[in-house]
Amino acid sequence: MSNFINLIWNEQIKLYARKATWVMFAILLVIVIGGAIITKFFGVETDFKEYGDDWQTELQAENERLTAEMSEDEFASFTNPVLIDKNNYHLENDLKPQPYDGWAYVLDNSFLTSVISLFTIIVAAGIISNEFKWGTIKLLLIRPISRTKILLSKYVSVLIFAFTMLVFLLLTSWIVGAIMFGVNGLNPVVVQNLISGFAHNNVLGEIVTSYGFSLVTLVMMATFAFMISAIFRSSSMAVGLAIFLMMAGNTIVAVLSKYEWAKYILFANTNLEQYTNGMGPAIPGMSMTFSIIVLVVYFVIFIVAAWTAFTKRDVAGN
Amino acid sequence: MVKAAMQLVNLKKTIGKKPIIKGLDFEIRAGEVFGFLGPNGAGKTTTIRMMVGLIDITEGDVLIEGKSIKTDFKGAIQHVGAIVENPEMYPFLSGWKNLKQYARMVKGVTDQRIKEVVGLVGLDKAIHEKAGRYSLGMRQRLGIAQALLHSPSILILDEPTNGLDPSGIREIRKYIRNLAEKENVAVIVSSHLLTEIELMCDRIGVIKNGELIAIEEVKGTENEELLKEVHLEVEPLETAKAFLETQLANEVGVDGKELSISVKREEIPHILKGLVEQGISIYSVRVMQATLEDKFFDLIGENTIE
Numbered sequence: 001m002s003n004f005i006n007l008i009w010n011e012q013i014k015l016y017a018r019k020a021t022w023v024m025f026a027i028l029l030v031i032v033i034g035g036a037i038i039t040k041f042f043g044v045e046t047d048f049k050e051y052g053d054d055w056q057t058e059l060q061a062e063n064e065r066l067t068a069e070m071s072e073d074e075f076a077s078f079t080n081p082v083l084i085d086k087n088n089y090h091l092e093n094d095l096k097p098q099p100y101d102g103w104a105y106v107l108d109n110s111f112l113t114s115v116i117s118l119f120t121i122i123v124a125a126g127i128i129s130n131e132f133k134w135g136t137i138k139l140l141l142i143r144p145i146s147r148t149k150i151l152l153s154k155y156v157s158v159l160i161f162a163f164t165m166l167v168f169l170l171l172t173s174w175i176v177g178a179i180m181f182g183v184n185g186l187n188p189v190v191v192q193n194l195i196s197g198f199a200h201n202n203v204l205g206e207i208v209t210s211y212g213f214s215l216v217t218l219v220m221m222a223t224f225a226f227m228i229s230a231i232f233r234s235s236s237m238a239v240g241l242a243i244f245l246m247m248a249g250n251t252i253v254a255v256l257s258k259y260e261w262a263k264y265i266l267f268a269n270t271n272l273e274q275y276t277n278g279m280g281p282a283i284p285g286m287s288m289t290f291s292i293i294v295l296v297v298y299f300v301i302f303i304v305a306a307w308t309a310f311t312k313r314d315v316a317g318n
Numbered sequence: 319m320v321k322a323a324m325q326l327v328n329l330k331k332t333i334g335k336k337p338i339i340k341g342l343d344f345e346i347r348a349g350e351v352f353g354f355l356g357p358n359g360a361g362k363t364t365t366i367r368m369m370v371g372l373i374d375i376t377e378g379d380v381l382i383e384g385k386s387i388k389t390d391f392k393g394a395i396q397h398v399g400a401i402v403e404n405p406e407m408y409p410f411l412s413g414w415k416n417l418k419q420y421a422r423m424v425k426g427v428t429d430q431r432i433k434e435v436v437g438l439v440g441l442d443k444a445i446h447e448k449a450g451r452y453s454l455g456m457r458q459r460l461g462i463a464q465a466l467l468h469s470p471s472i473l474i475l476d477e478p479t480n481g482l483d484p485s486g487i488r489e490i491r492k493y494i495r496n497l498a499e500k501e502n503v504a505v506i507v508s509s510h511l512l513t514e515i516e517l518m519c520d521r522i523g524v525i526k527n528g529e530l531i532a533i534e535e536v537k538g539t540e541n542e543e544l545l546k547e548v549h550l551e552v553e554p555l556e557t558a559k560a561f562l563e564t565q566l567a568n569e570v571g572v573d574g575k576e577l578s579i580s581v582k583r584e585e586i587p588h589i590l591k592g593l594v595e596q597g598i599s600i601y602s603v604r605v606m607q608a609t610l611e612d613k614f615f616d617l618i619g620e621n622t623i624e
């Protein structure tokens with residue numbers, strides 16, 4: 001076991017000894033800071049408004065103003081109904097509107113997990129093929145450690161990298177958000193405009209589900225890239241294929257959705273949120289259980305293919 | 319009988335339908351330096367890769383300290399330190415951190431041991447520089463250090479003197495001899511530099527087209543019965559030639575200012591004495607060693623790849 005931890009430690013050292021890894025973190029930080037600046041200066045004004053004790057009256061006055069605006073301004077007639085609905089939701093549920101804060105910013109940034117997916121794919125694609133590129137694979141595989149263990153340590157290292165990036169995203173989003181927008185307590189209630197209508201929930205729960213769902217794609221695509229890297233020993237191929245599929249996945253499903261078998265395509269199943277947000281499944285007849293089974297099958301195939309390629313094949317000509 | 323550190327048993331490798339290695343059978347003993355010699359494409363690297371488990375063995379086996387690399391990989395490989403082809407390192411890590419990587423993969427390699435090995439290969443000054451900035455010679459030293467970390471009983475070095483300057487080559491040679499003689503390590507050196515191999519090896523296996531065609535004892539070539547070619551720089555040349563022709567059964571050759579004769583080692587003093595008695599001045603006497611290179615080319619003939 002201690003030697004497995006050492007292997008992971010080795011992988012982490014190799015990862016963080018390279019500038020490219022630090023650039024990834026820097027890019028994420030720039031996006032987080034930039035996003036906060038844009039939200040602060042170009043966001044919807046009412047989001048930042050602080051309401052007093054008499055917030056019900058304030059909201060009603062605001063609704064009247066918004067309704068009046070709609071009859072004068074054509075643009076407002078498109079944008080204002082949502083704001084009015086939101087205000088009404090607050091009034092109906094007796095929820096005092098809270099100004100936009102650090103927590104809300106963390107929640108909004110859950111879309112940045114796709115950036116983390118991208119970086120994780122790059123890392124996963126390189127972690128095996130780079131050893132072949134550098135020629136160090138020969139020195140790695142002549143130690144008294146099984147190839148299976150080395151492969152596993154590399155896979156776990158990829159997951160640790162993804163997790164580290166995720167923690168980094170959460171922390172920087174919260175800190176930057178807190179500095180720019182303030183914080184409404186430890187676990188404030190957020191009102192969200194979902195496809196099924198408005199809903200209010202505790203922000204921590206929302207953050208966990210929102211990030212949690214996006215991790216499915218991350219893990220699947222990183223595992224895919226890892227497999228390609230193990231089979232073809234080429235990082236550019238692994239990066240290219242994985243990113244292409246990640247970007248084109250939804251389109252592929254949309255194009256093929258008229259076929260019954262399209263539901264077995266990986267990308268029809270990676271978005272588990274389709275079962276909880278009221279949107280309904282991409283292809284009729286799919287369920288949460290079905291998708292999870294499909295995902296597990298793909299995952300096992302990826303891992304077995306990577307393992308077979310890595311442990312059974314000759315290391316020659318490098 | 320010296321214990322075999324490594325044994326190749328009818329080792330075969332077939333890629334597709336093409337036999338690459340056609341049944342190698344030999345052993346390397348503890349404390350000897352074994353030269354593995356052969357033209358390019360003969361199968362040296364393929365054999366070495368099979369010895370360390372990088373590629374699958376089609377048939378036969380490699381036994382390291384009695385353990386099969388096929389069925390007991392960990393048990394076998396823990397006795398081996400190796401450089402396979404070029405000594406590649408992580409270019410973005412320092413020499414020290416490169417060694418630490420490998421130290422973490424086996425039990426019991428302390429920082430003290432790493433320092434010791436670094437000292438042995440003479441890399442103390444540059445050890446904290448990035449390996450990417452190392453010259454080929456420095457990488458070669460780091461490669462040897464990496465192979466020695468866990469004090470293996472078998473050391474496999476592919477072209478170990480590649481890229482080293484003459485003084486570096488001499489050092490490494492001395493060090494390899496030392497390892498074999500003092501630490502009883504079995505060293506396998508593959509090389510195309512025949513003179514190099516001749517200087518540091520005890521035995522040499524010659525491989526051609528995947529077959530072992532000869533095993534030679536290097537030190538054993540001091541055969542008293544063998545005729546040696548002796549070059550003599552003498553004056554006057556003609557008198558000496560005439561005298562020698564009366565003394566010797568075989569021909570006396572003239573090579574510029576020198577005479578060349580073929581004699582047994584024990585005859586040399588008599589001949590010189592005779593020349594002196596004849597009043598012939600002797601400026602130099604050179605005994606030509608039948609070099610390994612000649613032997614090598616005799617053995618393999620043309621460098622053909624099937």
